[in-house]
Amino acid sequence: MKEQCRDVRAIQLPRWGRVAADEGVVPWLVFDEEGKVVLPVRRFLIDFIARDNRTGSVRSYAYDLLRWWRWLRVVDVEWHRATSVEVRDFVLWLRAATKPRRSARTHSASTAGTTNPITKKTYLDDLYKPRTIRHSNAVLRSFYDFWIETGGGPLVNPVPLARSDRRRSHAHHNPLEPYRGEGRLRYNPRVPKRRPRQMPDERWNELFAALRSNRDRAILALAISNGARASELLGVRGVDLDWGDQLVRVVRKGTLAEQWLPASAEAFVWIRLYLAEGPPLDPQAPLWWTLRRRDHGAGLAYQVMNYEALRAVFRRVNALLGTNWSMHDLRHTAALRMARDESLSLRDVQTILGHAHLSTTADVYLVEEEAQVIRRVQEHLAEVKDRAKLPPPAVAGGYEASDLDVLFGGGPA
CATH class of the missing domain: 1.10.150.130 (Tyrosine recombinase, N-terminal domain)
Known part of the structure; x- marks a missing residue:
């Protein structure tokens, strides 16, 4: 044919x-x-x-x-x-x-x-x-x-x-071993591996200062403190806040399992300021609301905040700062901060991020920033150059100078 x-x-x-x-x-x-x-x-x-x-x-x-x-x-x-x-x-x-x-x-x-x-x-x-x-x-x-x-x-x-x-999927499979992927598809393009970037502290301060409401500050402060996903934070209800232990409960994106995550004290301060501005909140109702949508021309009405409204927050801030930050940048930043903290193990980071496998956390976030690597190599080269300028150390007593010259190539044998 x-x-x-x-x-x-x-x-x-x-x-x-x-x-x-x-x-x-x-x-x-x-x-x-x-x-x-x-x-x-x-x-x-x-x-x-x-x-x-x-x-x-x-x-x-x-x-x-x-x-x-x-x-x-x-x-x-x-x-x-x-x-x-x-x-x-x-x-x-x-x-x-x-x-x-x-x-x-x-x-x-x-x-x-x-x-x-x-x-x-x-x-x-x-x-x-x-x-x-x-x-x-x-x-x-x-x-x-x-x-x-x-x-x-x-x-x-x-x-x-x-x-x-090109073989039969799972042919001669050992029942004692887990099933693995059936192989690479022929027409799949290669995907370049993207390295997560940590938002510099000064850029984070600029982004946070450009926010216009306590609600937005509370959401971003939560994201930067525990790396929760946007969909997980938007699903938080009033009953999901533990004010005493400063914990927030989220429903994980993949497994739908409930998990308590720690949050910074600053995040709870902004949540308190946000709640003080609006009507009393039903503990079983969603935590985040917005007044920016009109109800069929009948004026402003409270609506549950969704992902598109959160994207609008970033569009406004990015237009002001000339940037293109997103909520996922905050997750990367929080994860890299935790991964580089010597007091936290990689298993701790995996648990907070909600990764199913430790290898995912290691492959994505156990990386070195290029800027830090370059800085350390430059310091190494400068140290080598400085050591070359120093005089050789003094030789301990009891050795003949002619013997040392022979040993270290300083003179004829």
């Missing part, structure tokens, strides 16, 4: 279908252009959520599958007849295409893809990143694995493994 050659750079995906919330078993579904549910995706997502995956993961998978369905519509291939050629061309298209935007960039057009001179962080652009492509490949392989298992899909998964890993 002759392989079809496509000009992937000339392909533009249509605005076909949508992902929308649903009140059924599956919280997010893919709908076609006529508003009907895409049944193959729905059946897969039912199985996906039955395996105890979170709502956010369901939404992410739905968007990846919607993009795949749009691609199949353009190349005119039925979903159950897709081959590795379609997946290969899809990956090539993702590497060359730009993300669709509902509105054109305005003030961010000049900074997209550039590096901020203050934070040394790169601004996001409209290209699909390697992690996005790898996630898309993983979603498609999982989708087709489900349908191959049920007997309703293709005979061979169109998302192939790398040639060196």
Whole structure:
């Protein structure tokens, strides 16, 4: 069969279908252009959520599958007849295409893809990143694995493994050993390893001083003291505060387990100031509220603060300071501060950060800052230079000078 050659750079995906919330078993579904549910995706997502995956993961998978369905519509291939050629061309298209935007960039057009001179962080652009492509490949392989298992899909998964890993998954598996990854996907791009950066103290002081409310100061003070994620902090309720021991209870993002984390005394001071400004808080209600949203034109009303409102806080501060900080920078900063504290073990840092494996903490945060390494090497070179200028140490008595010259090469034998 002759392989079809496509000009992937000339392909533009249509605005076909949508992902929308649903009140059924599956919280997010893919709908076609006529508003009907895409049944193959729905059946897969039912199985996906039955395996105890979170709502956010369901939404992410739905968007990846919607993009795949749009691609199949353009190349005119039925979903159950897709081959590795379609997946290969899809990956090539993702590497060359730009993300669709509902509105054109305005003030961010000049900074997209550039590096901020203050934070040394790169601004996001409209290209699909390697992690996005790898996630898309993983979603498609999982989708087709489900349908191959049920007997309703293709005979061979169109998302192939790398040639060196083309063997039956878990063949001859030892039941006494844990299951491991089935191998690298063939069309997965390489992902450059990113090193976390610690926010300098002076930059942190600038960021904190630019905040406009005690609520924002309280949230950021909590984040910088224990490295909790944004979603974990936004889920805190009044009953999750232990004022006596200065602890805050969060629900971990991955495991959904409740965990008490220590917080700084300054963070609790800002929380107290924030609570004093508003109405009495129900201990069972969320802790963070905002008045910045209008209730259908009826004036200001209290609304539970969500992630988008927190992003708006950083947009305002970044516009003022000319930076591009994010909440995750505070998590990195807190983690690196703890990892470099000799009084804390790496196991302590792992527990506070909520990592499932100690290797994750070690690989990500047990790193040396380049600036500190350069400084120590410069001090070493200066010390070597100073030692070279010093006179040789005096020789202990009882030795003949001629014998020492022979021994150390100072004279003829």
